[in-house]
Amino acid sequence: MSDNDYLQDLLKSQELEEGCDELDALDTERDKVDDLLKEAFPTSNPNFTHGGSRAKGTMIREDYDLDEVCYFDHDDTGPGDTLEEIYESVAAVLEENYMVRRKRSALRLKTKSGKDLRIDVVPGRYTSDEGTDVFLHQNEGDKERLKTNLEVQIAHVRDSGCTDVIQLTKLWRTRNAIGIKTFPLELLVIEVLDGNNGGNLQVRFERVLNEFADNIDDLYIEDPANPTGNNLSHALTDELRQTLADVARDTIDAAAEHGWEHIFGKLEMKATTLPKVAALGAAAAAVGGAAPPWASEDK
Structure with a gap:
């Protein structure tokens, strides 16, 4: 099997088809969330x-969740007068049934016993009667609110022609515990391949990793829904750029010497999610070599 065939099969092993147990569980919990909020704000x-990735076509089995947006009309003050009040009102409703972790603009849900439900609820308010652009509350950064458009973001990624490489790069990110958020990572991949998206999956994925390794400081990302208004610098700190470059170079060097199965492991091992170190150790054992140099909890 060629390296490209292996990577193609690896992506197939990461598919989550509509109707599968994982997505059914997400949808069931999502419906409960929607009903709670409808009842709270009648x-x-x-x-x-x-x-999120489900709408964009970039979901992978090993690292998936559901973004459920909850947008209110631009002149609706029922949930609150300000964006922060809306955010906190939605959080308070959800906290009656869930443990809620406040993120930058989203609310991450866990059961009361602490099980992560893989659901982020994103409250917001439409900017006008058109029901397209929205304002979101921000807990961090210089601006209290963020103007964006979910449909524009989804279309930008979904129609990029890069979704397969994005999925593989997300798996690489997850296996190496690199702390970059999914949307900035998607934008980085699209930025790299924008000028040259030719070749098979292996060629394009290696092009992305080489660009990360050699030119990460030259890569710039912007919100396609608000290019000049949204500063994404928080998503690509100097430290994170260095981590992306270091791990990308280690990966490229190891793959060139041992092949891509050494990096990701035998496909039958991927039926269930493995912790990062276990997955990398299994990959090394599969080819009879030592664990890759980045396979440590300190990375």
């Missing part, structure tokens, strides 16, 4: 829709 008629 006069508001909040608009719910899917975001």
Whole structure:
């Protein structure tokens, strides 16, 4: 089997088909969340829709979740007068049934016993009657609010022609515990391949990793829904750029010497999610070599 065939089969092993147990569980919990918020704000008629990797076509089995956006009309003050009040009102409703972790603009849900449900709820308010652009509250950064458009973001990624490479890069990110958020990573891959998206999966993936290794400081990302208004510098700190460059170079060198199965492991081992160190150790054992140099908890 060629390296490219292996990577193609690896992606197939990471597919989550509609109707599978994992997605059914997400949808069941999502419906509960929607019902709770509809009941809590009966006069508001909040608009719910899917975001995230499922809508973009970049979901992988090993690291998936569901973004459930909850947008209110631009003149609706039922859930609160300000974006922060809306955010906190939605959080308070959810906290009656879940453990809620406040993120930058989203609310991460766990059961009361602490099990992660893989669901982020994103409250917001439409900027006008058109129901397209929205304002989101931000807990961090210089700006209290963020103007964006979910549909534009989804289309930018979904229609990029890079979703397969994005999925593989996400798996690489997850296996190496690199702390970059999914949307900035998707934008980075699209940025790298924008000028040259030719070749098979292996060629394009290696092009991305080589660019990370050699030119990470030259890569720039922007929110396609608000290019000049949203600063994404927080998503690519100097430390994170260095980590991406270091791990990308280690990966390219190891793959060139041992092949890609050494990096990701035998496909039958990927039926269930393995912790990062266990997965990398299994990959090394599969080819009879030592563990890759980045296979440590300190990375």
